[in-house]
């Protein structure tokens with residue numbers, strides 16, 4: 016029995032020894048195994064024990080039966096055999112009891128051991144878990160620490176850099192205004208009349224400091240004879256003048272004084288009325304003897320007031336018709352005729368480039384001219400018309416009425432200047448050019464550059480009007496024939512730009528006049544662009560603690576990849592208004608003639624600034640630059656620590672447009688925690704119902720600003736909110752799911768293409784053969800032309816243009832459909848830059864998987880988008896979208912690199 020007990024304990028011990036290697040087995044399996052073994056052992060023991068017992072009992076049974084027989088038969092005297100039997104039975108009983116006791120104690124012990132084992136097991140498991148956890152935490156904290164170390168080094172560097180910066184950012188000097196009325200001049204007036212005027216000799220700059228903002232006083236009284244009645248248009252024009260932001264009511268602080276003059280040549284006693292009108296002029300409140308800083312605007316475009324005998328003295332004359340003899344170059348200004356300029360709504364398509372005729376002329380030239388050159392001109396034209404066998408040229412010299420019918424069918428059309436008298440500029444030429452612009456014909460102005468067109472010092476008319484000198488008329492066919500389709504369409508595009516921007520309405524003409532005097536004559540920068548302010552619904556303030564906290568919790572977020580994407584920085588704004596004077600003084604041509612900028616407004620930043628050469632940032636101009644590896648370059652590690660690139664460090668603002676989807680919004684916000692380079696999150700609350708007061712806005716480490724839109728409009732996505740302090744904007748749908756690395760990569764790509772839309776979901780426009788129109792397409796494709804602004808970066812500049820410069824009809828269509836704002840933005844940017852957008856990363860979808868599908872994803876949504884593309888195309892006169900086959904991935908993406916190097920991004 017002792018043996019068997021030992022056996023048992025050994026088996027148990029062996030099992031304990033065995034458990035160790037099998038610790039990894041699940042406890043359940045383990046229990047079963049244990050119980051099995053336990054039973055086997057018990058059975059084994061039982062077998063042994065019972066075998067002994069049976070052997071004994073067989074013996075005792077035999078004895079007992081004998082004994083019983085004895086007992087039954089006779090009174091049993093105890094013999095030695097019986098005694099021995101009794102002893103053996105007692106012994107047996109004792110042994111059985113003993114064994115039962117042993118069994119009990121063994122099983123107790125087993126139970127104890129088992130529970131101890133279980134406890135130890137649990138302890139080991141939890142300890143090893145903690146070990147793993149701690150190791151993970153350690154590496155995490157280590158990398159955090161590294162990051163913080165790096166960020167501190169960065170901050171120190173920034174501090175040092177700021178201290179070392181020898182040239183502080185200039186602030187604008189205080190506004191300087193003249194304190195009193197202009198003094199009366201004592202100059203001899205006759206000298207002025209004979210010597211003419213330049214800005215230096217005749218203009219008083221002291222009233223117009225660069226910081227004055229160009230205050231302009233407009234006389235309310237028009238200089239005209241009693242009998243004259245103003246047409247409605249002239250009236251409208253003058254009110255447009257008074258609406259201009261430079262308009263002031265205080266004549267004593269004004270820089271320039273505008274006076275309108277209206278003369279009807281047809282008046283019978285014109286010779287009598289001229290001296291009268293002149294005396295009106297010279298008695299104006301601020302005339303000061305010589306009309307310094309006065310601008311005389313002649314409202315009747317068909318007369319030249321100087322020709323009629325009005326003496327402007329030191330005042331600038333603005334009119335359409337100038338006799339060549341007394342136009343003061345660099346002083347007087349040619350303006351478009353005001354009367355014939357009703358805004359025209361008909362928009363001609365730029366395509367097809369070529370129409371039925373290549374070149375046409377229609378007019379009545381049936382008299383003979385005495386001037387030799389003119390005679391020659393007409394003869395040559397007739398000869399050209401006669402010789403050309405093809406249908407390309409159609410000259411009609413005997414047109415009596417409706418002399419514009421032919422031009423609608425032509426690609427180029429000739430404009431002959433008035434041939435009988437010499438003018439510097441003439442309203443008929445201007446009107447003819449505008450007419451051709453409106454119907455999409457390229458004007459060919461015979462007489463070339465001898466004729467000046469409105470604002471010719473600023474506007475480059477050669478980009479939209481073909482100037483041909485009179486002697487070149489014989490070569491005209493060859494010249495126009497050499498123009499390619501793209502040149503022709505480009506000229507039409509430029510014509511539309513010039514016409515829409517400077518001449519389309521009375522307001523734009525007034526604006527152009529103001530800008531021309533301010534910019535071309537006085538070099539004063541434009542007024543800053545208007546920004547939108549809306550009431551706050553919520554704004555969180557930024558503190559360093561919160562930022563670090565948010566960073567910390569972001570690192571522990573499970574759904575984000577653990578990757579160092581940039582240093583921890585506090586939010587800082589982009590620098591603004593650095594080019595007030597360089598743009599105004601040096602880039603006048605660009606301002607007036609390109610679609611990129613305009614002369615009316617000064618923008619805080621534009622995406623078109625010149626880029627520094629890469630050596631400059633190491634040789635004195637390094638302020639704000641964060642070259643990768645301090646200029647030595649590097650792979651993933653160095654890359655993640657510095658922004659690199661060709662522009663100084665900066666941050667971006669996220670704009671989220673939302674409509675009462677609080678849960679989805681909060682989830683999206685939550686995901687932005689600890690995003691590097693983020694400056695601020697602007698939530699545009701598009702619903703009239705306020706967010707519920709118990710919304711718990713998450714702590715992102717950067718401010719969240721929730722502003723109340725005044726109406727539910729998708730255009731609100733693109734407003735120039737004054738809360739946006741960075742150049743880069745990331746526009747996001749409230750349900751957009753973007754990972755941090757994707758956002759940072761997009762931001763880095765945008766920094767290299769600041770004038771483009773850079774984003775994730777690509778779409779394209781496809782030509783519909785059946786209906787000869789455009790279709791919006793969101794299928795997979797290898798070419799794209801739009802990037803949806805539900806997840807895209809663009810420059811803040813475009814928000815000004817979208818809201819205040821772009822055709823109003825586009826914004827109205829967006830509101831009508833509650834759709835297409837992203838198409839409108841892509842049209843705008845491609846129109847301005849003539850570049851396609853840039854798609855980054857391989858992702859096609861970007862919405863969150865669990866979010867409810869938007870109403871907009873149905874068929875009517877697509878129908879509207881088809882219609883939008885076609886409507887916008889008609890407004891622009893062409894489809895500005897361009898196809899691209901380009902996609903940006905990070906440089907080391909899918910490149911084999913040595914093990915000691917890191918990729919730029921782990922997954923991109």
Ligand SMILES: *[C@@H]1O[C@H](CO)[C@@H](O)[C@H](O)[C@H]1NC(C)=O
Nearest residue numbers: 185186187188542543592595
């Ligand atoms: C540039 O113009 C803006 C807007 O008028 C002004 O705020 C800023 O101070 C100016 N900067 C300089 C250097 O003149």
Ligand SMILES: *[C@@H]1O[C@H](CO)[C@@H](O)[C@H](O)[C@H]1NC(C)=O
Nearest residue numbers: 279280281315316317318354
């Ligand atoms: C301007 O003057 C012309 C003739 O000199 C006259 O026929 C015309 O009515 C006047 N007014 C306008 C608005 O052109």
Ligand SMILES: *[C@@H]1O[C@H](CO)[C@@H](O)[C@H](O)[C@H]1NC(C)=O
Nearest residue numbers: 280281282283284285286287
């Ligand atoms: C005005 O005076 C000029 C000469 O000064 C003369 O030639 C012209 O005929 C006069 N015009 C009228 C309408 O009286």
Ligand SMILES: *[C@@H]1O[C@H](CO)[C@@H](O)[C@H](O)[C@H]1NC(C)=O
Nearest residue numbers: 394396397398399400401402
């Ligand atoms: C046109 O050409 C024909 C001959 O081809 C000639 O008879 C005619 O006089 C020409 N007309 C003109 C206006 O040159």
Ligand SMILES: *[C@@H]1O[C@H](CO)[C@@H](O)[C@H](O)[C@H]1NC(C)=O
Nearest residue numbers: 379380381382413414415416
């Ligand atoms: C010139 O043409 C016009 C119509 O445009 C007509 O009234 C006039 O009589 C013509 N003159 C000559 C000399 O043919």
Ligand SMILES: *[C@@H]1O[C@H](CO)[C@@H](O)[C@H](O)[C@H]1NC(C)=O
Nearest residue numbers: 551552553554555556718720
């Ligand atoms: C936050 O909003 C309050 C009004 O709700 C406003 O007074 C305060 O100036 C705002 N703070 C910032 C930093 O914009």
Ligand SMILES: *[C@@H]1O[C@H](CO)[C@@H](O)[C@H](O)[C@H]1NC(C)=O
Nearest residue numbers: 781790791792793794795877
């Ligand atoms: C997209 O592709 C599917 C099939 O590939 C086609 O049926 C559908 O018309 C396409 N959609 C558009 C807008 O072209």
